[in-house]
Amino acid sequence: MAAERPDPAGARSVRVWDLPTRLFHWLTVLLVAGCWATQRLNWMQWHVRLGETLLALVLFRLMWGIAGSETARFRRFVASPWAAWRHLKHLLRREPDVQVGHNPAGAWMVLLLLALLLAETLSGLYDYNDIADEGPLSEFVPPVIANAIAAFHAWGWDVLLGAVVLHVCAIAVYALVKGHNLLKPMLTGRKRLPEAIRAPARASPWLAALLMAAAAILVALLATYL
Template identity: 75%
Template sequence: MNIEPSSPVRSGPAGEWRRVRVWDLPTRLFHWLAVGLVVLAWLSQRMNWMQLHVRAGETLLALVLFRLLWGCCGSETARFSRLLASPAAAWRHLRQLARREPDTQVGHNAAGGWMVALLLALLLVETLSGLYVNNDIADEGPLSEIVPAVIANAISAIHAYGWDVLAAAVVLHVCAIALYALLKGHNLVRPMVTGVKPLPAATRAPRRASLWLAALLMAFSALVTALLAFYL
């Protein structure tokens, strides 16, 4: 059992509890940077600041590529093998949404994992389609000249409608966080800020991957994005 010296054991309503680090720094940075970049992409599009919109999208693409790689070889709670439970398990979890109980979940719960996977998929579609966008007026993505106009226009439509789907998924995600706070008394935001949450003392701290590995994967993701955006 991995008991951290900086996490003293204390008594709680369900026995002894201690603070456990469940989210590593790369996962938390990805989460909040992605939030900021999505807001920036929306604002820049509304204000017609298209150069800023493009840069926000390219940066977001690099982050999403990093998160996909981190989900394969990163820290334990960031891995897709831990993220995706069976649909039956997710349904059983949702059926207990109104039950008020202590939060003993290490990482995402069975339903939350699928929401994260959906958001990542939508972000990937939105950022990749942005590289091809061509609205026949003024704004062209860096790859729009290498595909036929009919395909570029179809991808532009995907980019436009994909944003609406992404916005709906974000709203659903925020509402779910609020429901967990109101119905179950679970604070899902604080652990994503601090990285730690109170858990039963017997809980094993999840394994964390090296920050050097995270830096290497981020550099690789940035390189791939740069090649897609500027050289292809």
């Protein structure tokens, strides 16, 4: 493929987010909203199915964070807490957006959201199996631990929603204060960057499909035996 022609300002359009990462992001948004709605409407069968799908997506994202495209890999974008703090100190400074992937503070928000999603979906899967008496391993868990898992699933949902609100507010602050549009690249996959910045490497979509299939199989096993 021929290189894109840079504009007069020395910037060109670069694909920074691959399709699997973007699909994960927006499907997660829809599934979290669906889980919230089905819980409020007491549609528990739908709630469980959406939760299982969300768990498969989270497991896929964890694997994609190890073997996926460059901007999706944890080792490429997770910075030290000190780097995140230095970044946040300039939050109110209006400046050009030359970040290829997640910024240092955003990286820690990604880790927080993934951890909360994993904990919430796993605890929900266990809680449902424990109540429905479907998981053969449930009977080996002491009641005090089973009750603790159920309680965590209840208040963990509020913590997750709080983190989502914080994430949305951060996106708004970056748009209004710093002039950085973080939504458009996650929709289109592309971002205008200086010519000197190298385009990130992308992993094969076939690898993404294989990892998603592995995640779905793992969730099916957890739903059967947990």
